[in-house]
Amino acid sequence: MIEQSTSRSTSTLNHPHxxxxxAEIVVDDSVxxxxxxxxxxxxxxxxxxxxxxxxxxxxxRLYADVAKSDCDAAIDNRHLIGGxxxxxxKLKMPALPPPGAxxxxxxxxxxxxxxxxxxxxxxxxx
Numbered sequence: 001m002i003e004q005s006t007s008r009s010t011s012t013l014n015h016p017h018x019x020x021x022x023a024e025i026v027v028d029d030s031v032x033x034x035x036x037x038x039x040x041x042x043x044x045x046x047x048x049x050x051x052x053x054x055x056x057x058x059x060x061r062l063y064a065d066v067a068k069s070d071c072d073a074a075i076d077n078r079h080l081i082g083g084x085x086x087x088x089x090k091l092k093m094p095a096l097p098p099p100g101a102x103x104x105x106x107x108x109x110x111x112x113x114x115x116x117x118x119x120x121x122x123x124x125x126x
Contacts, residue, residue, distance in 0.1 A: 023052060
């Protein structure tokens with residue numbers, strides 16, 4: 001058996017990443033039409049594609065940041081929902097009006113239909 005030495009690290013992770021590359025490919029009109037209709041298209045053989053980002057499909061973190069660590073999404077999905085919810089800051093409630101304050105109702109206005117258009121609520125600015 002012959003062992004080959006490579007410069008790449010062959011570390012084994014318990015929870016490996018699924019790497020994907022975000023790319024931008026310039027295509028002509030006919031390929032764009034097919035890609036829009038089918039959601040996919042075929043490229044030319046040996047076409048060079050510029051990579052914009054390389055990241056893990058599951059945990060959505062960049063390759064350079066987490067290449068040597070386990071995939072967090074394979075363990076749990078706390079990183080996608082803002083961390084551990086038991087230690088996250090609670091929602092701040094709006095302050096109550098001071099005692100003795102009187103709330104005055106505002107006017108009514110319509111956001112839909114002809115009245116809204118005439119009053120300028122749904123009309124684009126000029």
